[in-house]
Amino acid sequence: MKELQLRAYAKINLGLDVIRRLENGYHEVKMIMQTVGIYDELTFERIPSGIVLTTNHGELPLDENNLIYKAVRLMQENYGVTEGVKVHLQKNIPVAAGMAGGSTDAAVTLKAMNALFDLQASEEDLRRLGVKIGADVPYCIMGGTALAEGIGEKLTALPKAPDCYLLVAKPDINVSTKYVYEHLDAKEGYDHPDIDGMVEAIKAGSLKGITDRLGNVLENVTIEAHPIIATIKERMLALGADNSLMSGSGPTVFGIFTDKDKAEKAYGQIKEEQLAGQVFLTQFV
Numbered sequence: 001m002k003e004l005q006l007r008a009y010a011k012i013n014l015g016l017d018v019i020r021r022l023e024n025g026y027h028e029v030k031m032i033m034q035t036v037g038i039y040d041e042l043t044f045e046r047i048p049s050g051i052v053l054t055t056n057h058g059e060l061p062l063d064e065n066n067l068i069y070k071a072v073r074l075m076q077e078n079y080g081v082t083e084g085v086k087v088h089l090q091k092n093i094p095v096a097a098g099m100a101g102g103s104t105d106a107a108v109t110l111k112a113m114n115a116l117f118d119l120q121a122s123e124e125d126l127r128r129l130g131v132k133i134g135a136d137v138p139y140c141i142m143g144g145t146a147l148a149e150g151i152g153e154k155l156t157a158l159p160k161a162p163d164c165y166l167l168v169a170k171p172d173i174n175v176s177t178k179y180v181y182e183h184l185d186a187k188e189g190y191d192h193p194d195i196d197g198m199v200e201a202i203k204a205g206s207l208k209g210i211t212d213r214l215g216n217v218l219e220n221v222t223i224e225a226h227p228i229i230a231t232i233k234e235r236m237l238a239l240g241a242d243n244s245l246m247s248g249s250g251p252t253v254f255g256i257f258t259d260k261d262k263a264e265k266a267y268g269q270i271k272e273e274q275l276a277g278q279v280f281l282t283q284f285v
């Protein structure tokens with residue numbers, strides 16, 4: 001195969017709990033991951049040697065700091081690939097947003113290298129390599145609805161979550177994941193989401209069981225630093241969302257709607273009020 005075009009889908013967290021800080025600085029987490037219909041488009045082309053990366057996005061690194069670059073290099077090294085690859089990234093997923101934008105690009109790149117060079121790696125092989133790039137990469141390889149434990153790499157696939165409309169809003173602020181986790185370590189006495197209950201709700205196909213249990217402990221830090229997140233959540237609820245939550249370490253907020261009309265009106269309203277620079281109306285994938 002000479003060329004390949006693939007989509008890299010974003011995720012949201014329907015639930016995110018932090019169990020404890022590990023000695024290596026990572027955190028043990030318990031998360032419900034869900035793929036959503038917002039995606040980057042990546043084009044891969046075999047070239048005689050090297051890694052050439054281009055993108056429509058003005059601020060992303062194009063060197064070894066890009067997770068796509070890391071994924072290509074990892075596959076080259078592990079499978080003895082001497083040829084190179086040219087990658088173009090059409091970035092549509094909000095950056096540094098809590099939607100695993102970089103991790104999903106890396107996941108698709110591992111799959112693309114596997115296909116382009118016919119390396120015969122299993123999904124399990126790719127997941128094992130992927131975790132070296134980032135804790136969310138194994139999930140991004142798998143996709144769908146899943147429970148993620150450990151540092152995020154211990155995955156249990158769950159049945160597809162019930163259909164609904166999803167309003168996603170990324171305010172124009174930058175949140176550092178490192179800052180959020182560090183400040184959470186200093187906090188005590190906050191509520192923990194009912195992740196086990198949500199797993200049961202997903203297995204039972206109950207959207208209400210899911211929306212009743214939306215929860216993310218990282219809100220305790222990020223909302224304190226950026227109250228706009230609470231404002232967007234409140235607006236989504238006032239506009240008819242069943243419930244609303246921040247995804248990952250933020251600042252992206254999503255609202256779950258059962259009613260399509262309300263979701264469409266809320267989409268227009270949030271855009272008009274300019275509470276967020278990037279707004280999407282989408283669904284689970």
Ligand code: ATP
Pocket residue numbers: 060061065066067068094095096097098099100101102103105106136177248249
């Ligand atoms: P997560 O949900 O895993 O915390 P995120 O949405 O918060 O991810 P990303 O969009 O993955 O964050 O990117 C965070 C930083 O990583 C960016 O500021 C960027 O400099 C760097 N980065 C490296 N490669 C990529 C990539 N392919 N796409 C986006 N960001 C990348």
